[in-house]
Amino acid sequence: MASASLAPIAAFPFHLKANTDLHRLASSLPSSSRSSPRRRHSDGFNLSAGKHSRELTGTEAAKWRIKVSFFSPFLKKKSREDLKEELMEAIAPLDRGSESSFEDQERVDEIARELEAVNPTKEPLKSNYLNGKWELLYTTSRSILQPQRPKILRPFGKIYQAINTDSLRAQNMETWPYFNQVTADLVPLNSRRVAVRFDRFKIGGLIPIKAPERASGELEITYLDEEIR
Numbered sequence: 001m002a003s004a005s006l007a008p009i010a011a012f013p014f015h016l017k018a019n020t021d022l023h024r025l026a027s028s029l030p031s032s033s034r035s036s037p038r039r040r041h042s043d044g045f046n047l048s049a050g051k052h053s054r055e056l057t058g059t060e061a062a063k064w065r066i067k068v069s070f071f072s073p074f075l076k077k078k079s080r081e082d083l084k085e086e087l088m089e090a091i092a093p094l095d096r097g098s099e100s101s102f103e104d105q106e107r108v109d110e111i112a113r114e115l116e117a118v119n120p121t122k123e124p125l126k127s128n129y130l131n132g133k134w135e136l137l138y139t140t141s142r143s144i145l146q147p148q149r150p151k152i153l154r155p156f157g158k159i160y161q162a163i164n165t166d167s168l169r170a171q172n173m174e175t176w177p178y179f180n181q182v183t184a185d186l187v188p189l190n191s192r193r194v195a196v197r198f199d200r201f202k203i204g205g206l207i208p209i210k211a212p213e214r215a216s217g218e219l220e221i222t223y224l225d226e227e228i229r
Helices: 058-074 080-097 102-117
Strands: 002-004 021-025 132-139 159-164 169-174 181-188 193-203 207-210 216-221
Touching: 080 102, 080 132
Parallel strands: none
Antiparallel strands: 002 216, 021 132, 132 159, 159 169, 169 181, 181 193, 193 207, 193 216
16 A cells, blocks of 8 residues: 655646555556545544434443453454455455445555554565556545546556666556656655655657656555555
């Protein structure tokens, strides 16, 4: 998963911070359709009461807390692979996020946070896993999904992001039908976050345009393994 802070042009943001974004390493797995605004909820157990429910008395509430506390250690903890499978199943029908409801986004966000908690790569910028061509599977970035546009004018081919940590370069690439591209320099800020400085856009894969100085942002890697980020 990744988050970032500025979208320089509609087609190619390094995703807005507070978004949930998911990429799959394109070279290692078959392609498939891919971070809800990232809303951080307080951790813990939340219980809602419907309008036909009655309020628990002090004694009943205490019993409930004891029961929850007693059984929690015995609940089976999901493995990282289980969480990845659950996440893929959740995003599969969402068309990269364009078909997601608020409830879908909440569910994906919750699974993503669980997966981030078991992130096996604590310093992603130092990992070879990050290098490669990644396919965008899911995002909540409106600048990518373009929900205000007619569907025929939105990007509907695959979208890739190539990252090279050796040269500190990155490239976002649309495929059919627009073939737009943008390239950027990466400046490490810490072991999981980089500043992104866009230098060139290419419209239709043919017309190069120098990026304005304000075209910059940040990219944070919140989860990384050999298959997804």
